[in-house]
Amino acid sequence: MVKSRFDLNAIIDLKKWHKLQDSLSLVTKMAIITVDYKGVPVSKHSNCQSFCQGVRKDPLLSQYCQKCDARGGLEAVRLNKPYIYLCHFNILDIAIPIIIDNQYIGAIMAGQIKLRDPDIPLLEQIVSRPANSETNNKFKTLEEDYLSLPVLSFEEVSTIADMLFHLCTYIVEEAINKHSTIEMYKKAVSLDTDPPSMDSIVSSDRTYRNIQAIQNELSSTLIETKVKKFTSHEIRPSNRLLQPAFDYIYHHKNENVTLNEMAKLCHISSSYFSRIFTKETGENFSVFVPRLKIEWSKQLLETTELSINQISDKLGFCDAGYFIKTFKKFENLTPAVYRNIYKNNHVEQM
Template identity: 40%
Template sequence: MGKSIGVIFLSNKYADIQSILDIEKWQLIQDKLAMVTNMAIITVDYKGIPVTQHSRCSEFCEKIRSESKTNAICQKCDARGGIEAVRLNQNYIYRCHCNIIDAAIPIIIDDKYFGCVMVGQVLLKENNEDEYIEKIYKDSIEVLSDQNEMLYLYSKLPRLTLTRIKEILDLIDNIIKYIVEECIVKFKLFKDNQDMKQRLEEILDKDVVHNNISLDNGETKERVYDPTNRTNDILKPAIEYINENFDKKIILDDMANMCFITPGYFSKIFYKETGEKFSDYLTRLKIEKAKELLKTTNKTIQEIAIEVGFNDAGYFTRRFKSYEGIAPGHYRKISKSQSIKYEIIKEVQNNTTI
């Protein structure tokens, strides 16, 4: 590029060229650029190894690269072109061993070289004696078997003026620069967001209240979770969802994602806020809903189990008994008995008042 891209930081996130360029998408852009510019393009990493397919490679160069000896020289030219572009910290135009015009556009971020976009496989449309273009590899090469065919393919190479070549390089340079800078901005926003979450987690760790609240008589009362409490804002989306969808299959990881925190941290602050593990809270909520149904409806145990999210009545009964100390059927009998006694007492009180 004309100048290295300056950024505030360079994280380990940027380990190689694939981390700053979406190669699959870049290949599509590269193919389009090659088509409209009439130039061949390929992108290589800092070692000179291609990370994209060649876009619009000429027949002449395909023939040259099909021979192992001349292909090795082509690779040396590419590598040397990239090195010179990095050394100069700018786009570098040169002649290859076949006297074809090529160029290297370096991708440099904070003085770190990630790779090059190699452009070229064209001939000059006019003689530019006023501007020297270095022939990057001057050793002689072996003559290919079919010279007539090679001369014909050589004559078919596109011809562009040097001014046009420079304009194309600037265009590709600016496109790459924009893509890379957008990638860095997005990563910086992501990093800032992660830092903000971490600071919020640290604040919550310090400010979260105790699991139990002491009463004046020295006894303790189980804390009732209040999703409207300011310290509980981070858990509020999950708690509201659980309360409204307790009969569905609810997974801890999904609830953590809903709150934009990790599952581990979700479990940690959930326990601190509710005094219960996530699974215990969910089960207790189901049991509380089941108790209401046992007291107010004549639905069967199986029907109630399914309604509160238990597929198996036997498992529901075992869980209910572990929480309440008695089976659901027994709980219903006691509740109804107490309800009848309450109604009798109420009626007696009303008659006495009269």
């Protein structure tokens, strides 16, 4: 299986996750355990039934339990939805995949129940266990525990499976957003910039409502750092009327600024702004701003792994296609080709 770029064990708060998992187990009457993309448990087993505890303690039978968990998880990934199946003792289990951005990062394994329905749907027993006297004797010692397993209808099982799927995916997705935000914060700090205060991040994180805004703010901070070589000497125009416009352009790189907006900011007419701007820079406003953004984009292409779409978005282009067209207009090659040439030249110089 391809390694996930997300580490479930590092992303979720295991202490809080255990509390949630225990509560879900009590409400659903199901045993629940969380595993990573390799099938390795990252949580304790909530409400594991006595019968299954006894089986999993047996060196021989536990191997079949592990095979059931592994195959159930793989089938859930293939289907991209909860997979309901029977284990080697014909006990119902559910594998609930956690998939974020098309990446399988783990699964919730729930179940250890029997079905109430007289007409049981055709469920697959994904691992068969050859009968022998040793396993039969083991079952007899645990038969009372087997009979005491919780009983649910198939409709109840299906509803619980869907609920766990949507709930856990949402929680993990939000945790990943938080994790990404913190990583961006650390990166911003390491680059000696002035990122937002950690207090504001922690406060927002408590409700998850402002994570996207924080990410955008941090992303802008990182862009400011990466293009600082082009902005360390801010323009001081000879005509001081233009200063507000230059300040705004340099400090709002992610916006698609217009001539009319800048003229209004400088408290002059658009026609007069256009004339004095061209006189100051030697270029029309419609040429100067895109050229400046292309210079910034070159720095991002050289020093980050941001995609073309991300760079286009962060520098305020309406779409990636327009960004590529503008880049080619000024540089006579595409952003992707520019990045490859830079990387090749950089490798040769090392």
